[in-house]
Amino acid sequence: MxxxxxxxxxxxxxxxxxxxxxxxxxxxxxxxxxxxxxxxxxxxxxxxxxxxxxxxxxxxxxxxxxxxxxxxxxxIAPHMALAMVESREAVGGEATSDVAVRFDLTVAPDDVPAYRVAFTQNVNLVDLADYRPGAVVVVQYPPDRPWRVRIVKRPTPLWEERVADARLDSAPGPAMVSETPxxxxxxxxxxxxxxxxxxxxxxxxxAELFDEGASAGSGSSSSTSSSTSSSTTVVSSASGTVSLGPGQSFLDKGELRKAVGALTKGTDARAALTVVVQDRLLSVVYAPTGSEAPTFALDSLPYERLPALVEEARTGLGVGSPQTWQITVERLTGSLTVRVGVTGPDGTASLEADGDGTVVRRTPAR
Incomplete structure (x- = not known):
């Protein structure tokens, strides 16, 4: 046939x-x-x-x-059909009794034209000789998925008779491998x-992501902060800082005293260990409770003299221009000491003053 x-x-x-x-x-x-x-x-x-x-x-x-x-x-019962092996190729599983074989078949159903199909199926090494190119086999597939072909290894006697009498012509390619890609x-x-x-x-x-990023750089939960259009104040149990906005300086008249007042506003007067003043940043370190370190009251600073001390250090100690400056106030030696350090292109210099703002030592740039 x-x-x-x-x-x-x-x-x-x-x-x-x-x-x-x-x-x-x-x-x-x-x-x-x-x-x-x-x-x-x-x-x-x-x-x-x-x-x-x-x-x-x-x-x-x-x-x-x-x-x-x-x-x-x-x-749904699968469709049965005759098919002819066009080619075969082992693609894996050589170490076991079953080997994966890539088949290219011409499938010839009874009710539709024949077609080519390619698929992979495991075959026992003993049965591999039965599927040589040109051999006619029995296959089955779902009615609505003709590319899902499987070779029937033990067909019924009726289909074995059809295989014995059948001769199939090769269908033109290409081989069907799946539904439309x-x-x-x-x-x-x-x-x-x-x-x-x-x-x-x-x-x-x-919002949560941005808040997470912002909170990573903020102070501990024991600190409080407030800000205005011109300054930002942060106060904790151990320290306090005030940052001025652009175009402002603690050398401006009354600015430093106002900033110190913002740190102590609404709280009891607290003794300070150190006060550091830069152009737009004020930092105060407070004495811990029960500490015996030498401290001083914040209202004892010679506020009116500080701008003049900075000006003298900037112009009279030979550091050149421009400069950066810093005021450090402490009482480590028993009496209040105001130290003004300046740094410029020609070096670093400093001067020291007492609690009244009177200069007691000058160290020119070297």
Whole structure:
């Protein structure tokens, strides 16, 4: 019996379903990855767990959604047909009794034209000689998926008789290997969905992310801070700082006294260990409770004399111009000491004054 051949094409893929599945898959992947990362950064356990659970739930839903289709396919009897081996090639499994073989067959169903198909199937080494090129075999496949061909290893006697009498002509190629391949549009849509979902999660928690970054550089919970358009004040149990805005300086008349008042406003007078003043930064270190270190009251500083001391150090000690300056006030030697240090292109110099602002020592630049 000779069977003539024609061609048959696989059914087209449902493009809309493939696009929808790509969008959903990309969205789930992007959202879960972003949720895990953002949850770890902002230390949100619910968000982190949601990022881990989301892909698992999605996979379970996909499997559940496919159960009815699998049940329908199982209820439909597979089609049987004769096929001729065009070529074969072992592709793996040589170390075992079964070897994976890549077959290229011409399948000749009774009700549709013959077609070429390529697939891989495990074959026992003992039976491999039965599938030489040109041999006629019996195959089966789902009615709606003719490319899912499997060789029937032990056909019924009726089909064995048909194999013995059959002669098949080769069908023209190319060989069918699957349904219509996914288009580039599906991959592109999946990538876009992934990026949009990830961006949505990040933007949804942008406030927490920015607050996390800002809090990393802030002081401890025991400190308080306040700010105005011209200065920022931070006070804690151990220290206090005041930062001036651009265009301001603690050498301006009354600015230093006002800043010290901002540090002590609403609190009991506290003894200081050290006061450091720069152009726009004031730092005060307070004495710990019960400390016996030499301290001084903040209102004992010679505020009116400090600008003049800085000016003398900048112009009379030979450091050149421009300069940076710093005032340090302490009482380590028993009496209040005001030290003004300046640094310029020609070196570093300093002068010391007593609690009244009278200069007692000058150290010119070297």
């Amino acid at each position: 000779t069977i003539t051949t024609g061609t048959v094409s696989p059914p087209p893929r449902n493009t809309l379903v493939a696009l929808a599945r790509g969008i959903l898959t990309g969205g789930v992947v992007g959202a879960s990855l972003a949720a895990v990362v953002v949850g770890a950064v902002i230390e949100s356990a619910p968000l982190f767990v949601a990022g881990l659970v989301l892909p698992v739930a999605y996979v379970l839903l996909v499997l559940l959604a496919g159960v009815p289709r699998l049940a329908r396919e199982a209820a 996914k288009s580039c549009a599906v991959g592109l849509v999946m990538l876009v969905a992934l990026l949009l979902a990830a961006a949505g999660v990040v933007l949804g928690f942008r």
